[in-house]
Amino acid sequence: MPSIKQFQVTFDCAEPERLARFWCEVLGYVIPSPPRSQPAEDQGSWFACSDPSGVGPRLFFQRVPEEKVVKNRVHLCVRVGTGLTGEVRLATLEAECARLLPLGAVRVRLLYDGNDSCIVMQDIEGNEFCID
Template sequence: MSSVKQFQVTFDCKEPERVARFWCEVLGYVVPPPPAGFDTWDEFTLSQPPETRGSWFACVDPSGVGPRLYFQRVPEGRVVKNRVHLDVRVGTGLVGEERLAVLEAECARLVALGAVHVQTLFADDENESCIPMQDIEGNEFCLD
């Protein structure tokens, strides 16, 4: 039997730091300390060759439970639907109108941060409500 492995989730994006800071706000994550030998991220960034400055950024769960999120700059934009997306679990254990109210409140908070509300999928006989959204660079995620 193999052991559970740690993992990180990597996002391709245009502006790594901007997208990372957005996800810090969504998930309650934090920016980790700069690499050893640097007092600030700005100091680290200025030490890099100009062509690689700002090419990546990361954020972490301050409790150490959730995966690290890594954001890397790529030259191309998103052209098709994501094959993998995050479900941000804000309505766990809630049903009906109570669940929908919590999802809608979180949707409004994230729209104010620059997210896009794609649609609201209302509960039916098989599924509870959820809200598909896009982050500030168009990456899909769901409020669930």
């Protein structure tokens, strides 16, 4: 059986384009050019972004009528502190958190045990993600 080579992460959301543009800023992703045209009745119902290097998964955002009501069962981890430990890791994570706050991200809590750390955050629609 052949292995899966690519996958897409799909977000249910209220504002697809706004959320896609937020994640472009977080991850350095881009809006595919030119965007695929949508029939008039589907305008604004979905939006996508992708890793310009082609390595990371495509992110797809689709409008759904219901609001988010519970914690995510799956979340993204934004890996900015890979290979770092202790205070150096914590400082790197804090700097990334400070960059994301003006974009509309919300800091939820810091998980820190003196060596390893992670900052739990929410995107502009309340979806949890981690900076680790």
